Amino acid sequence: MEKSNPLTAKLPACLEDVKIKNMPGSAFYISDFISVDEEQALLTKIATVPKPRWKQLSKRRLQIWPSDLSKKNALLDIPLPEWLVNPAITRLISCPVSNATRDHIFSESPHKAPNHVLINEYLSALSA
Known part of the structure; x- marks a missing residue:
């Protein structure tokens, strides 16, 4: 049975209910986890970050939030941006x-x- 989330999404009663069979134990699929409006807001945020946030790799670009690792290969103690925390x-x-x-x-x-x-x-394969 699904429950209403305070953030308007429909969530399963528990993750066990949406576990993907024949996959590692921590693979889940929650349909409509974010709304169309939330998806658009996330895509807009991702697309409008300053260009230096993107790291160019072979056949892909990467953003690392909240920051790259330190010189000692550790995560810095910086909070994630609010647009990543809420709602996802x-x-x-x-x-x-x-x-x-x-x-x-x-x-x-x-x-x-x-x-x-x-x-x-x-x-995409066409632009590679």
Whole structure:
């Protein structure tokens, strides 16, 4: 049974309900996880970041949020931008892993939530 999320999305009662069979244990699919308007807002934010935020790699571009790793290969203690936290991360951690617990998918991680986000843009076969 689905529950209404305070952020207007329909979420499953738990992630166990949307686990993808024959995949690693942490592969889930939540249809309509974000609305069309939220998708457009995210795409606009991604497209309008300053050009230096993009790292050009072979056949793709990459944004690393909140920042690149330090020279010692560690994540800097910088919060993620609000447009990545709400609605996606807030919504994700509001969904328990199973009906047997209220723990969410990041409950056992040190930060209790995602601490970085990688955004890839792959070049199409026509432009490669």
